[in-house]
Amino acid sequence: MAGSNGPDVAATPVSDRRRIAEIIAVALTGLGKFIFMDQMGLKFLYVAGAVAGWASYIIYRHRTAPGILRHWGFRTDNFRQVLRMVLPFAVLSIVSFFILGAIQGTINPTWHILPLLVTYPIWGTIQQFLIIGLVAGNLNEMDRGHSNNALILIATAVLFAGVHYPERWLILGTFVLALFYGYIYFRQRNVYVMGILHGWLGALFYYTVVDRDPFIGVFGKLIGLS
Numbered sequence: 001m002a003g004s005n006g007p008d009v010a011a012t013p014v015s016d017r018r019r020i021a022e023i024i025a026v027a028l029t030g031l032g033k034f035i036f037m038d039q040m041g042l043k044f045l046y047v048a049g050a051v052a053g054w055a056s057y058i059i060y061r062h063r064t065a066p067g068i069l070r071h072w073g074f075r076t077d078n079f080r081q082v083l084r085m086v087l088p089f090a091v092l093s094i095v096s097f098f099i100l101g102a103i104q105g106t107i108n109p110t111w112h113i114l115p116l117l118v119t120y121p122i123w124g125t126i127q128q129f130l131i132i133g134l135v136a137g138n139l140n141e142m143d144r145g146h147s148n149n150a151l152i153l154i155a156t157a158v159l160f161a162g163v164h165y166p167e168r169w170l171i172l173g174t175f176v177l178a179l180f181y182g183y184i185y186f187r188q189r190n191v192y193v194m195g196i197l198h199g200w201l202g203a204l205f206y207y208t209v210v211d212r213d214p215f216i217g218v219f220g221k222l223i224g225l226s
Contacts, residue, residue: 014065019138026130029054030163043218047123054126072133073189082190089180090197094204101208108207112215116203124202125195131160131178132185132194140186153182169210177201 029050036046061068069075101107136156140149157178164170181194206214 014068014138014141016142019142022134023138026134027159029130030159033163047218051123051126054130058129071189072129072137073185073191073194074129075190076192078188078190079193082184082188082193085184085188086180086193086197090201093201097201097204097208104209104211106209106211108211108213110207110213110215112213113203113207115219116206116215117200119199120203121196121199124198125191127160128181128191128194128198131156132181133189133191135159136182136185149186153179153186156182167210169205173205173209 032046032050036042036049058069058072058074098107136152139152139156157175160178161171161175164174177198181198185191185194203214206212
């Protein structure tokens, strides 16, 4: 496996204390999902708050640590290269979604997927930044290459899948996604590609396999549909 920075991203000095703090902050964000989304039903406020909060941190770090955005994978120079790496996985995933959906009878075409295809990639990019960039990336760089990267990928995938408990299909899907994206990230960092495909694959997954309408869950209260 190639080094975690990829062949053309120089390491950006970050203290281990900051890395640990970032991982804890990601864990707390995941815990907030169970409290605000699952228990209180505040899905829109939780997602909006998480996006705003982490976007503010990204901007702050960009201003105080030049080069950190590129180091994290907020870059466009390798967009096509990373897209070519993940596109076969995306196509195979979509085909699998429709096959599973047809078997289960859970394919649910609705216009609700259209706004999600626009908005979900934003949330997907933040999620990939958190779980792959901050958790997997920081663990790898703190370790300084002394342990098997596969262990870091598995631990990260378990964490990401656990956040989606108790939805069994989401647990399985996010575990596989995190494993694959982590592998790609350790070779070439680009959270834009991962975030966009995360959003699109996630939206399709809900309406083909999971048989749930996340549009209602997130926007329903705002427009009087729930």
